[in-house]
Amino acid sequence: MAGHDHDHDHQDEHGSELSETQLRVRALETILTEKGYIDPAALDAIIEAYETKIGPHNGARVVARAWTDPAFKKALLEDASQAVGTLGHVSRVGEHLVAVENTPQTHNMVVCTLCSCYPWDMLGLPPVWYKAAPYRSRAVKDPRGVLADFGVTLPADTTIRVWDSTAETRFLVLPMRPPGTEGWGPDRLAELVTRDSMIGTGLARMPGEVA
Amino acid sequence: MDGIHDMGGMDGFGRVRPEPNEPIFHEEWERRVMAMTRAMGATGAWSIDMARFSREQLPPPIYLVATYYQRWFLGMRQMLLDRGLIDADEVSAGRALRPGKPLTHGPFTMNDVARVLTRRKFSRPATTPARFQAGDRVRARNIHPPTHTRLPRYARGRAGVVERVQGCHVFPDTVATGRGENPQWLYTVVFEGRELWGADADPTIKISIEAFEPYLDPA
Numbered sequence: 001m002a003g004h005d006h007d008h009d010h011q012d013e014h015g016s017e018l019s020e021t022q023l024r025v026r027a028l029e030t031i032l033t034e035k036g037y038i039d040p041a042a043l044d045a046i047i048e049a050y051e052t053k054i055g056p057h058n059g060a061r062v063v064a065r066a067w068t069d070p071a072f073k074k075a076l077l078e079d080a081s082q083a084v085g086t087l088g089h090v091s092r093v094g095e096h097l098v099a100v101e102n103t104p105q106t107h108n109m110v111v112c113t114l115c116s117c118y119p120w121d122m123l124g125l126p127p128v129w130y131k132a133a134p135y136r137s138r139a140v141k142d143p144r145g146v147l148a149d150f151g152v153t154l155p156a157d158t159t160i161r162v163w164d165s166t167a168e169t170r171f172l173v174l175p176m177r178p179p180g181t182e183g184w185g186p187d188r189l190a191e192l193v194t195r196d197s198m199i200g201t202g203l204a205r206m207p208g209e210v211a
Numbered sequence: 212m213d214g215i216h217d218m219g220g221m222d223g224f225g226r227v228r229p230e231p232n233e234p235i236f237h238e239e240w241e242r243r244v245m246a247m248t249r250a251m252g253a254t255g256a257w258s259i260d261m262a263r264f265s266r267e268q269l270p271p272p273i274y275l276v277a278t279y280y281q282r283w284f285l286g287m288r289q290m291l292l293d294r295g296l297i298d299a300d301e302v303s304a305g306r307a308l309r310p311g312k313p314l315t316h317g318p319f320t321m322n323d324v325a326r327v328l329t330r331r332k333f334s335r336p337a338t339t340p341a342r343f344q345a346g347d348r349v350r351a352r353n354i355h356p357p358t359h360t361r362l363p364r365y366a367r368g369r370a371g372v373v374e375r376v377q378g379c380h381v382f383p384d385t386v387a388t389g390r391g392e393n394p395q396w397l398y399t400v401v402f403e404g405r406e407l408w409g410a411d412a413d414p415t416i417k418i419s420i421e422a423f424e425p426y427l428d429p430a
Contacts, residue, residue, distance in 0.1 A: 025240040027305035035311030043246035094330020112221030133224040167421035
């Protein structure tokens with residue numbers, strides 16, 4: 001995959017080039033397998049976990065619990081890794097997860113300007129836009145402009161706090177609970193918690209937005 | 212390094228384009244690249260900071276046009292070549308031409324899958340007291356190491372406030388180049404938007420970075 005293979009926008013990539021990448025990847029996997037470094041079935045298991053088990057539903061459960069359980073919310077904001085670890089049904093979480101709470105005064109937004117750091121165990125694999133240049137370049141300089149790209153407009157006096165994930169700490173935004181959800185249980189509330197609301201590029205859905 | 216990867220604050224990349232109902236992977240080979248990279252990392256072939264450094268060293272024109280998993284693939288293949296775990300003639304042949312070499316943690320098997328699905332621990336016991344406390348004013352150093360660093364360009368030379376002390380962690384700057392874990396205190400440092408982007412910046416924005424102690428001086 002030399003430079004001349006990719007001298008145009010990848011969105012216009014030709015099918016023949018994609019298959020060339022596919023062939024190169026397959027060849028490398030063959031080499032690693034033949035050398036005895038990897039078991040391809042173990043790779044399948046990693047992929048299956050990220051496609052079926054580990055995803056934003058994990059984070060949504062955490063948020064819904066925090067909305068309904070003040071003691072859990074307090075513990076979450078103090079030490080998110082430890083607090084999430086007490087929820088047996090959520091996937092195992094590594095250390096140094098930090099939960100940050102949105103309020104009417106402060107909106108939090110998470111980025112990794114240097115690469116793609118993201119709370120995989122809470123949200124799964126990051127979307128393409130999170131890893132791409134437009135978001136990584138602008139989130140720290142023009143977060144309101146970025147929010148506008150997502151159709152989100154916040155009051156002019158709301159402080160926008162951007163967290164650049166430049167180390168191994170990982171950030172989970174605790175969005176504000178939507179009005180009109182009084183008396184809702186955690187399972188129903190979790191349906192309002194979008195992936196983007198936990199990155200900070202969105203807000204939780206309003207009750208009318210879900211069936 | 213002052214590389215193309217350090218994108219914070221650059222202009223001209225256009226608007227963010229969220230993809231409705233985005234699939235987890237767009238191509239089958241992306242699945243294999245993600246899993247292979249994680250698996251080979253778990254064999255001890257490299258650390259996460261070494262993997263990041265390998266992608267940062269892609270020539271800027273390639274970095275900019277490659278898709279995310281193409282960067283992973285190119286970085287991984289280069290690390291395998293650099294460590295002698297595969298050879299260039301094998302890449303050309305598309306198959307192994309000689310036996311594998313020993314791996315620090317052995318081959319990656321089904322027994323290792325659970326291990327890569329949980330984040331590794333990067334904190335280490337502190338050997339020195341933390342130099343800064345929450346509330347301290349600090350200034351990010353104006354440093355330009357030619358190798359891996361996690362201090363973004365936009366923060367260098369700027370003054371901010373320590374908000375949290377995050378403990379003592381593996382230091383990416385040394386571990387990425389094989390100079391050891393060299394654990395350092397880590398701090399969340401918050402900067403006013405105007406400190407970073409000038410008087411015309413939005414006065415309501417604050418930006419924090421996670422800064423290792425060697426990145427900081429008292430301000």
